[in-house]
Amino acid sequence: MPEAQKLLERIAGWPEEVIAYQRRLVAMPALGPDNGGQGEWKKAEMVRAWLAELGLEITRVDAPDERVPGGLRPNLLAVLPGGRGPRVWVLSHLDVVPEGDLALWASDPWQLRVEGDLIYGRGVQDNHGGLVASLLAVRALRELGLRPPGPAGLIAVSDEETGSAYGLDYLLRRRPELFSPRDLIVVPDAGEPDGTFIEVAEKSILWLRVEVSGQQVHGSTPHKGVNALYAAARMMVAARELAAGFGQQDPLFDPMVSTCEPTRKEAGVENINTVPGRDVFYLDCRILPGIDLDQALGVFRERFGAIAAQEGATVSIEPVQRLQAPPATSPQAPVVQALMKAVARVHGLPARPGGIGAGTVAAFFRQRGLPVAVWSTCEHSVHQPDEFARVSSILKDAQVMALLYAGLY
Ligand SMILES: [Zn+2]
Numbered sequence: 462m463p464e465a466q467k468l469l470e471r472i473a474g475w476p477e478e479v480i481a482y483q484r485r486l487v488a489m490p491a492l493g494p495d496n497g498g499q500g501e502w503k504k505a506e507m508v509r510a511w512l513a514e515l516g517l518e519i520t521r522v523d524a525p526d527e528r529v530p531g532g533l534r535p536n537l538l539a540v541l542p543g544g545r546g547p548r549v550w551v552l553s554h555l556d557v558v559p560e561g562d563l564a565l566w567a568s569d570p571w572q573l574r575v576e577g578d579l580i581y582g583r584g585v586q587d588n589h590g591g592l593v594a595s596l597l598a599v600r601a602l603r604e605l606g607l608r609p610p611g612p613a614g615l616i617a618v619s620d621e622e623t624g625s626a627y628g629l630d631y632l633l634r635r636r637p638e639l640f641s642p643r644d645l646i647v648v649p650d651a652g653e654p655d656g657t658f659i660e661v662a663e664k665s666i667l668w669l670r671v672e673v674s675g676q677q678v679h680g681s682t683p684h685k686g687v688n689a690l691y692a693a694a695r696m697m698v699a700a701r702e703l704a705a706g707f708g709q710q711d712p713l714f715d716p717m718v719s720t721c722e723p724t725r726k727e728a729g730v731e732n733i734n735t736v737p738g739r740d741v742f743y744l745d746c747r748i749l750p751g752i753d754l755d756q757a758l759g760v761f762r763e764r765f766g767a768i769a770a771q772e773g774a775t776v777s778i779e780p781v782q783r784l785q786a787p788p789a790t791s792p793q794a795p796v797v798q799a800l801m802k803a804v805a806r807v808h809g810l811p812a813r814p815g816g817i818g819a820g821t822v823a824a825f826f827r828q829r830g831l832p833v834a835v836w837s838t839c840e841h842s843v844h845q846p847d848e849f850a851r852v853s854s855i856l857k858d859a860q861v862m863a864l865l866y867a868g869l870y
Pocket of ligand 1: 554587588621650
């Protein structure tokens with residue numbers, strides 16, 4: 462039997478292994494201190510033991526953080542040695558988000574619930590799915606005695622959910638020499654339920670707080686005041702139109718244009734018969750990479766300023782969050798091409814590289830010129846109550862990763 466077939470069959474026989482790993486992972490909440498937790502240490506120790514059992518070479522790049530017991534946020538790298546070919550890294554994260562409103566869960570979020578192919582619990586998808594899949598992939602190579610063409614690496618980082626300052630960002634600052642642009646880096650932390658979407662680009666994120674000041678008057682005499690809400694409404698309408706003009710359409714993204722949506726709004730006047738003299742609203746803008754956020758901000762300031770002047774109001778615009786997207790990974794990059802072949806082989810479906818409007822941890826790689834593909838078979842249950850994953854999907858992801866590690870795609 463060809464080696465690729467042996468790998469695929471070995472992994473296909475492991476649904477109970479997925480459940481066993483997941484059961485132990487779910488039972489060990491790893492919340493960062495920003496989420497009111499004690500960090501990832503205990504969970505990392507358990508994972509480290511699994512990696513050691515597989516005989517992998519382990520490197521630790523733990524980040525000091527006085528807020529957690531023990532004072533360290535763990536970051537683990539484990540490698541199955543291989544030939545002189547490019548390294549393959551699969552990076553997952555150890556931390557999870559809090560359970561949220563317990564009443565919305567059908568069962569204990571910190572205890573795995575199994576219903577046929579479905580498993581429920583906090584973290585089963587985000588990011589145990591990726592972690593377990595990469596573990597099984599390396600284990601399959603190991604058990605079959607396959608020497609990969611390049612080192613086969615698995616990374617488990619902390620602090621992905623709260624900014625990565627103690628996770629991937631720290632790792633890349635501290636040990637940049639561990640990575641090379643030749644590496645095939647996969648981050649299994651986003652994707653579609655059919656496993657065919659490969660994220661190669663992200664939009665920039667710009668959140669704005671817009672405060673409009675006018676003059677409050679009685680509702681019967683609007684001409685004597687300046688209606689801040691009316692001016693704000695004009696700005697909201699203008700915001701959408703402005704956003705669509707930021708940059709050329711980019712077919713990697715859906716939608717292909719920048720977007721800017723009015724989202725949050727602070728309470729204004731409480732009664733109906735008062736013209737509000739002050740209004741505060743927020744915009745969530747997702748802007749195509751390549752557009753400078755200062756330039757975008759300048760466009761908003763100019764247009765909103767003009768609207769305010771027409772209405773006799775004033776406006777102030779403050780960024781609440783601004784993340785300039787790094788340059789995209791080329792859809793032609795070797796990691797994307799390799800993934801497309803491996804996904805087609807395992808899923809029997811063509812994979813599609815594309816962009817998303819959100820930011821992922823992959824940005825830290827891309828900022829350093831390291832090509833990275835964000836890919837996994839991902840249910841839309843992430844960060845939700847009753848987070849769930851499919852055992853069969855995790856096995857398929859393990860198969861894709863095994864082909865990548867083994868260079869058999
Ligand atoms: Zn995640």
